[in-house]
Amino acid sequence: MATAFDPFRRTKPGVKPASVPLSSRVYIDRMDAGLTSVQGAQEIISMISSRRIVTKLILGHNELSDDGCIVLFKFLGSAVGRKYQIAEISLNSNSIGNRGLLAISEYLRGNKCLKELFLQNNRFTAEAATFASFTTALNTSHLELLSLTTNRSLSDSFVEVFLPILDSPHLREVHLSAIGLTPKAAPYLIAYLSSPQCRLHTLKCNGNALGFRAVKSIIRTIERHNFSLSTVELYSNYSVGPASSDNTSEEDDDEGTVDAWKASDAHIRRVLLRNTHLKRETAKEALQLLRYARPLLLSSAGHTASTRCSDCSCVEVPAAVTSAVASEPKHTLFPFRSLPTELQLYIMSFLAPTLSPAQRIRIYDYASSPATLHRAGLCLPGFPGRMTSPGCVLDPASMQFGMPSSGGCSGGKCAGSLNSVVCHKEQQQRTEWLTAVGCAAYDPHREGEVTV
Template sequence: MGVTKPFPASVPLSSRAYIDRMDAGLTSVAGAQEIISMISSRRIVTKLILGHNELSDNGCIVLFKFLGSAIGRKYQITEISLNSNSIGNRGLLAISDYLQGNTVLKELFLQDNNFSEDPEVFITFIRALNASHLEVLSLTTNRNLSDPFAETFLPILETPHLRELHLSAIGLTPQSGSPLVAYISSPRCRLQTLKCNGNSLGFRAVKSIIRAIERHNFSLLTVELHANHLVGPVSSDNTSEEDGDEETGGPASPDAWKASETQIRRVLFRNSHLKRETEKEAIRLFRYARPLLLCSSKHANAPAPSTSTRCTDCSCSEIPSPNAPEPEPDTPASNRPPVEGIFPFHALPTELQLYTLSFLAPSLSPAQRSRIYNFASSPSTLPRLGLCLPSFSSNSRNTCVLDPASMPFGLNANTMSPGGGCAGGKCAGSKNSVLCHKEKQRGEWLAVVGCSAYDPYREGEGEGVGEAGILPETGGAV
């Protein structure tokens, strides 16, 4: 009787695009060439997990020279982890070259490497970061960075895409309190997570950071400042202008640290609440502004949308625009006869229309409402028309996973209509088990109109989102 061989362990589809070579003994150029061979043998690679190896500068340069080549750019790599690889400044420059203008890479982990103090290298890296779409950057446990890095890095950091910054255990002292406070207080800061654990900032600097968040920052939702007690005598720093705290002749008491932790939790809870209210009001305002303002702008001499559209990333059937008769172009909306029983909203001056709509979103600043009005009134932001194929097409990554508990007995996902999970409120993403595509589109739209955080600039001069591009798919995602 033969021995039955066990079935090989199945590899999840989600991990087939990952290259996980953590602690694999990869060394220098030979290790980089092995990684390049693995990448070249696959059609899709989205993540490189290469921590705890010894690629060093030479291996890092070879790897990122390949990733930056025409062949390497074909791989849509969204996450790279290179922690504990003995990478120095030459390797950091190679990473900067790859990061320059990169709109695909979202997460970069560079913990515990050998970066040393060099302002020119820091400036090159920061400029590349500002020109990228990186969302998560971790420099934790690079202790050689210290205060000179913070003094160079933070004043010129201005990327609007960065959401998480990890600066734990990099040797920061009270001297870094001023650049941290200045960055947090400026409109350049769009961070949602800031981690500065395990440094030596001291109580006064920590208190000043908390005060800066309370007064000037409404985007931060997670802030970690644990284990920042000073070692040795208290040094004089200029990070606080209205201190009056306990730290005048010695370290702060444990009760003072606990009070600061309570204060930061309260401030972050405020930011979280205001963020939810801002997003809710922005979506509500857009839902009403879209049909009202788009209808009002039809009489303008603007180019009409194309008669048909085709998706660029999937196979779909074109849908010609309906040949319904349009209103006469020479008849303004204000001169059309009102329909009996319906208030002629479009007959009002534009200023009164916008003022009336503003009551739907009292928490939004004038600048935020203005961006929503511009988006809602533009025909170019309407969702594209197309009959996309079901999940068998390449566009299947844009569909959500149905929650199995919500499916009727005997019914599988193939019999459900594409996207029906979101439409029916039965998407597994609502339970935080997977990423809901509709929620992702909603988040992208909120970022485009600058409503992903509360805007305290009530006079309407708050910093906007700059030249926000039009997202073709987000017009109907809200």
């Protein structure tokens, strides 16, 4: 019997409806949707409230303005709105001014979920009180990327307030392109980039009017004092006015020529390659030093590690097993632990010559503390209740297609442990550890006394 045609049916008879991608269920994309002021904000709030999970708000090229922005972020900062762990918000080209920025600041204060905030091409002005409040809130958040590109009304007055108080431990990327900077902003950029408060990996400052000498000074500062930056963009920074006669030198005679700018670009590329290489070596040596410092410095006396995993319901290691391991006969080895502590640490320092004394001591403190040990458990394939760890990638080479897999990580075979595919959870934990012990970047202070 033929199926009757239904004019209100979205798909043809017998055709399975198209599945909605999982990514589109957790983010709201209303770019260029004609959202206006409070009414537009209420429409967004309604969409958020109708979903259990929202991780992204893509709201660029609308007209929310200050009034809509205040309503939206008042909801996001409420008890109901805080339940949504939003990691990215894009509000570029929304005619938002300083009142809206203050509302964003309140939401940003102490926020541990938001990682990326895009505020390009709005109507912010360099009002000192507004940006002081915004920067203070930013310092307490876990924001990693901030974009203020093409807010042309900010100018030099903005960096004069923003950079001296910027001290966010989590901020890694800042976009300040086309915001009207001139050579007057260079001293503030130089002071920030050469300070320990700068933990950036990426700085984009294109399309301003810094001028050749200011750009050259910034590059020189990065070369001498900054080892964390791996991406810097300073394109299209030609000075729009006559160069100042102060502090002129023979090396500035070629200012503005194509060859001079090309040489400057080649110089910053070499500096960034150096930073990338030193960062990689620092991370590698830090992990290597931990691997050897842990068994050498960790005292087993009075310490009993937990035998149950924190993320599964696997069985505990039987007492007979642990006692057998403890009673294993000891071989005659060099009595390393009988040496003075200073000599032990000096010997281990040769495992990580790139690290500074301060970095090595932080690793020694971490390695010698029983509180930093992970919980151990007997997680074998086939035990019920053992599930794949969140964020852990299964190793494709270990998967038996067509057969049910038992045990975690495809029967205990994790991509990270086999070094075939990067395990995201392991990679994240490694990055967090490197940051915690101050080894996320090269430390040039390799000489001098270190206070323990």
